[in-house]
Amino acid sequence: MKKSAASLLVIILLFSLLSPSASAEAAEPIVKVKLVNYLGNKSSITIKPTGDYIVQESNTRLLNGKSYTIKYENQDQLTLLDGTSTIITTDQLHVIPLVETNFLSINDRPYLGSFQFVSENSKYVRPINNVYMEDYLKGVVPYEMMDGWKREALKAQAVAARTYALQRISRIIDDSINYQVYAGYKWLPNSTAAVEETRGRVLKVTNYYGKLVLADGLFSASNGGKTESNANVWGSTALSYLPIKDDPFDAQANIKWQFTVQKKQLEPANKTWSQMNEADAAIAGKIKSWMASHGYAGKELKLLGIPVLGFHTPKSGGRISKGDITVEFITKDKVDVNGAYVPQKLVYTDVPASQIRAMVGIDKMWSYLISNITETKDSITVSGLGNGHGVGLSQWGAQKRAEAGQNYSEILGFYYDGASLIQEYNERPIFTAPTLSPVESVTSGEQPGKEQTESLIEDTTPPIISSVSINVDNVKNKANLSFTINEASKLTLYIKDNQNKKDYVLENDPLNAGNVTKEIDLSSYVAGKYYFGIITVDESNNRSSALPSFEIIRTSASTTKTPTPATVKPVPAKDKTAPKISAAKVSVDNVKYKGSLTFKTNEAAYLTITLKDSRGKTIKTLKNYSYTKAGNIKQDFDLASLANGKYTVAISATDKSKNRSSSSSSFTVIKKAKTKTGKVTATRLNMRASASTRAKVVFTLKKYQNVTILSTSGSWYKVKYSTKTGYVSKAYIK
Structure with missing residues (x-):
């Protein structure tokens, strides 16, 4: 996750103007997510709706289960295709579901919500997913934290992720580690439950003016045993709820990393360009990639060595801030009068540690919390602790705390010092389906040129719930709910407590228009305030809802009175036993x-x-x-x-x-190693006693002879032919 000091200040000032009561009345917000991480950069993508969608620009219905193509065209235009037939060409497309629960697969990955498709960099099709916050989080939490972890750790992650996303609700974020990893409608059960059990809850702190404002739900994989200040990482004003302190629970996770670089990467003498391979191919590749975007674009590079690599100048949290690196290299286009490659050198001294981390790769250097640097005459080894910036929640620390019995509010209380859990919103706004004009555009199954004989008039009016009444009998532990509905619908009914926990009584129960009465057993509920969640959906999938409250009062009469046997109705015992x-x-x-x-x-x-x-x-x-x-x-x-x-x-x-x-x-x-073989491609190939052109020749191989490859050493294979064993150049073995 990245952070901007300026944007943080703007958001803090914005929320300082809002009173707690105003934020408590907010409805569930919509998050705008640019889909980059899983999709990549594509000039053409395939979309497939599950349930029908409307293309706003063309008044066209996209049909359930049918695949369509969106292609980038010249001049930043997009074309929507049904097979080979063009539906519309425009600069952007808005695709909206007819039913809230419909989802759209983009290159086989499903997403809920609506979509905007735009051109990007005059080359690619870029989707932007508009999705409700809670649905977004269900696609985030299991991909930022392992779904099999403790529920309380996942709940802490859900609150942190919700707070982080709400801080950035006014901008378009993406689905990568630049913000939060979001995998769309690929939910997992444990993390889904964690999101539902913390619905609408965020972290807030008291600002300088005494107002409650939104905190920033920053998190990383592991802090290595010590949390970090946001000021040390991003140079922004230090936030009091993100202090530096020891984290013994993260230390228990023992997240360690280490990488080694060879000071000498290759010896170019007597080798062709293709024969030269660096000793540390992965790190060398990262450095060459970094150089390509810092002055060496289009150059073919080989690293001769990395003689200097060091880190220093730790900040108050113990994480280093500066470093030194020297890279010796050659380029294919720079040779002397004898045709030999000319050695060149890059020297960086006292540069930001982030630059060196970018050069060697964040997959090698997990954090800036370095524990040891060991140098020999041939190599440099860097060791460290943790994974990520270390600010805010530690995911491994949260898991260890949950294993020790801490609940999610205790976990959050440690990582966000002094922050409070606040219910930011409860209910989702009623979904309003888009409408089509009386005659639809031509779509799959229609014959162009034939007159449409039937106009489609879309029902977009939700059922009307009225005259809601609740009568609670605290002696008989029953509630009678009654209301009026103006059209045939399906009813979903749940009971919700003050902790936002929902207990579903009915799901998709058919209703006729008119008066509705339902008797609900309350014997399993304790005293307190509750809500009946009433959801009705008509045949056109228009949805309406109501959330009336009621109160259960436990008196001596209601707890001790025993009905006569003739009036007792058996109440099914609530199943509280987990599967074995x-x-x-x-x-x-x-x-x-x-x-x-x-x-x-x-x-x-x-x-x-x-x-x-x-x-x-x-x-x-x-x-x-x-x-x-x-x-x-x-x-x-x-x-x-x-x-x-x-x-x-x-x-x-x-x-x-x-x-x-x-x-x-x-x-x-435990897999047995498979025998690897190769065929000689040179007319004559010397097999040597060691991996060097100066080593003694022990045997000479001929073209097309097969050898057994025993091991690899840089640009050499150790091979066996008959009873002979020796080293040959990889370049001549296929």
């Missing part, structure tokens, strides 16, 4: 690269099964919230893409009463 997972076991076939998980469940449940690596990162979802009958379960999976090492299969089971249990089973992948 037993006998979880993984068997592995390291020859066929297959794995099989077996376990038992004692009741039908929604199962999620994920495959995790040794660090707990989810690398594959084998089953995603799939309803499964009780009994013996078997789940096969493929090991071909896994490296050798230890893995865990995590199982989550959730029954219909939302009770959840989990289990796991570990296994080890």
Whole structure:
């Protein structure tokens, strides 16, 4: 996540003008997200609606399940195509769902909400997703924090992410680590529950004027055991709720990193350009990429060495701020009179550490909290702690705190010192479907040139809920809800408490127009204030809602009076027992690269099964919230893409009463190395005693002979032919 000091000041001043009561009345906001991370840069994309959508510019309906193409055209125009037929060419497209729950797949990734498609850099099609905050967060939390982690850690992440997004609600953010990773409508159950259980809650602090203002929900993967100030990272004014302090729980996570660079990267003597390969290919590639955008664009580069690499000048949080690096290199276009490449050098002294991190790669240097630098005559090794900037919430620290029994408010209280949890909003605005003109534009299935014989008049009027009345009988523990509806609809009814927890009573229950009366059992609810959530949806999917309140009062009469046997009605006991997972076991076939998980469940449940690596990162979802009958379960999976090492299969089971249990089973992948062979491409190829052109020739190979490749050493292979073993140049082995 990046941060601008100027934009932060503007946002703080804006929120300082709003009173707490005004913000509490706010409706759920819409987040604008530019889709970059998963989509990349594409001049043509495919969209596929699930449920119908309207293209605002052309008065056209996009049909459920049908694929369409949006292409960039010259002069910053976009063309929407149905197959090969052009629907419209325009500078931007607005695509809006007819029903709130419809979703649009863009290059096979689903997204809720509406969309704006624009041209970008006179080259690409760029979608901007307009999505409700809570739906956005359900696509953020499991991709910023592992879904299998503790619920309280995920709830802390949900509040931080909501606060962070609300701080930036007036701008268009993107779906990458520049802001928050957003994967669209690919939700996972544990994190979805965490978002729902914290709905509308954000962090606020008291500003200089005594007003409650929105905090900034900054977070990183790990602070390495010590939190950092925003001032040290971004140079902005230090915020009191983001102080520097020790974090013993993050330290328990022991997130460490290390990378090594060779001082000498290659020796160009007696080698062609294609034969020269740096000793540290990954780091050399990052440095060359950085150089290409800093004065060496279009140049072919090779690194000769990195003789100097160091860091210094720590700030108050212990993280370094400055560094030195020297890069020796050659370019293909610069040779002397003898045709030899001319050595060149870049020397950076006392430059920002961020520049050096960008040069070597953030995938190598995870943070600025450096613990050790070791230098030998041949190499330099840099070691450090944590992952990310260290400001605000630590994700690993939150998980360790949740494992120790802390709830999400306690976790947030540590990372955002003095901040308060505030209910910013409760309900979502009523969705209003877009309308078409009386005659639709030609779409799939219509024949151009034929007169349309029927006009489509869209019903856009939601049902009207009126005369709502609630009568609570605190003795019989019942409530009678009545209201009037003006048209046939489907009714969804839930009870919500003051903590925003919802208990659904009815879902999509058919209603006729007229008076409606429902009797609801309240015996399982404690005393307090509650709300009936009434949602009605008509045949055209127009939606209306109401949220009347009522109060349950527990008196001696209501708790001690026992009805006579003739009047007692049995009340089903609320299921509070989680499903039982037993006998979880993984068997592995390291020859066929297959794995099989077996376990038992004692009741039908929604199962999620994920495959995790040794660090707990989810690398594959084998089953995603799939309803499964009780009994013996078997789940096969493929090991071909896994490296050798230890893995865990995590199982989550959730029954219909939302009770959840989990289990796991570990296994080890040990693959036998496959024999690698190659064919000689040179007429004669010397096999040498070591990886050097000066080494003794031990055998001479001929063209088309096959060799067994034993190992790799820079630009050399160690090979075996018959009984002979030696080193040959990679360039002559195919």
